Structure formats: C-alpha cells, structure tokens
Amino acid sequence: MINKIQQLTLEIEQLQLTNETELENYRLEYLSKKGKIGALMDDFRTVPNEQKKEVGALINVLKTKAQELFDVAKENLENTVDVTTNVDYTRSVAEHQVGARHPLSIVRNEILDVFNRIGFNVSDGPEVEDDWHNFSALNFPPEHPARDMQDTFFIKDAPNMALRTHTSSIQVRVMEGGQLPIRTISPGRVYRNEAVSARAHCQFHQVEGLYIDKGVSFADLKQTLLYFSKELYGTNTKIRLRPSYFPFTEPSMEMDISCPFCAAKGCNICKGTGWVEILGCGMVDPQVLDNCGIDSKVYSGFAFGMGIERITMLKYQVNDLRLFFENDVRFINQFKNA
C-alpha cells in the first residue's frame, strides 16, 4: 500500500499538463471518485488497524499534492494566450456606446466657466429653504403674490419652509457668510407651483450671480453681462436693458440679447422683434445688503438671475420645456458632440 502511494506520487510528479485535454484526462484518471487515488481509499479499508494512521496520513499528502498540481496547471493554462487560435487582431474595434451629458448640464457648466474666467466662484444652497432666505431678506413684502400657495410649494406642517422659488436665496446665504468682497455664481434647481406645459414647469434650473464690493457700479453690471452674452452667443451679440421690478434690486432690469437665430432681423423665435429676453438683473437694494449684515453705506453690488432652460432652448432651439425632464435618450443623445 505504501509502495503504491509512493509510485502514484512519482507518477503525477512527472506528468506534463499543457492543454485542456491533458488536464481533463488527469482529473479523471487521478482525482475523480473512480480514479487512482479514489481506488486507494477503497484499499484503505483492508489496511490493518495499527497501520491506518500512517497510511491515512500518506494518502492525504498525496491527495493534496494531486489537487495542487491540478490547480496550478489550470491557472497556468488560463493565463496563457493561445496564439494558435484564429484571433483576428486587425479587426476594427466595436464602438462602445457612451452616454451624452444632459443639455442643461452642458449649458450650466458653460455658464460657470464663463464667469469663472472673470473671477466668480461657485456657491450652493439648500432646495428646501426658509422664508427668510427665499423671501424676507430679499425684501418680499408679506402680501407679495410669490408667497401665495398658488406660486410656491410650502412644506406641510412646516409653515416657515418652502421649496425655493429662485436661486436668489443663495445670495442671502453668501452675504450672511460675511466674506467680502463677493463674486459668486450659484446654480441650482428651483420649484414653482405651475401647470406643466411646453413653456412652464413646476421645476427648473437657475443661475444666480452676485458681485459685492466697494464702488461696484451699474457700468460694471452692464460690462459683465455684455461679456457673458458674447461668450455664450457669439461676439456679434448685442444686449439691451429694459426697466423692470424685483423686490431685491434697485434699479431692476430685464436683459434682452439680439436674437441669435436671425441676427436680429426678426423671426418667429424673437416674434419679429429681433430681441429675446434672457435674464433679470439690477443693483442690489441697500436694504437687502443691510438685511444680510453688509454695510450699504460702504458696499454696493449687482445681481442677476437666469433660467438655464431658457438659455438652453435659445442655444439649441429646443421648443418644449418638458423634453428636459423626460430623459428620453433620443433627445439626450443629440447633445453627444455639444
């Protein structure tokens, strides 16, 4: 019996297992239940009791060794490239389907880039906002229609909280942060209680801009917005400001750019006027500065806010707001090279 074990040990040590067939034959011949090592186990029953311990140990060593040989040979085979198979290395690569960035992300990043280049940092704030940051600090009087349930999503059981209706709330947070001067741009999602249609949605995105320092003037606002418009819509773009009203700026304006589709000649997008509105802006109301702990006798500033959807629709001629929120890949994939 002991001889047999030694013989088998020698036998397996001399084997060369260089392909799948040899490996499988080895498994059947030695490792399977009916194989040579299995047969030893049958013989083991006939070994006299006093030798069982010694013989049993030897069989175990052989078994382990045989399994090890198998495992090593198998691993070697798996790691070897078989150069004899018919692999065509010159075959062209199958195209990997990559996704596309969402158009709103593309345009948001572009806006952030344009302002980063003139020293604006990026700031952020919560989407569930309190009355102070969304309304009161920004001079919204208590009876202002935006505070109406019809316009704002309030949070049930938390009368002081709402989904922010604009990113101007972030202005307040940055100003309260107390670090001056401020040159910041704040992108984010906002919510309004509106019926969903091609032109309105209950959620959309805005970018807010804020510049506060000593001696910031209306001329700075105009130059900044002119630079922005030319960067985004091309160097021939013109801007015009129309008087408007926002509670948190004085004076307040809306800004139009010359229609990017018809070179201001008049088309159906600009409704024949040659101009399209893209943002609201103004000089920060001194009362707002004071509300946020900034001395309005020393500091002044300008602010502006725009809807990213609107900017994107004008840039890529998207005619239905709902497309931005459906995540239909047929829509998104059109922006692969944008």
Ligand code: DAH
């Ligand atoms: N918050 C305004 C809105 O939701 C947009 C806006 C207008 C922001 C004028 C500003 C601003 O910072 O100065 O429509």
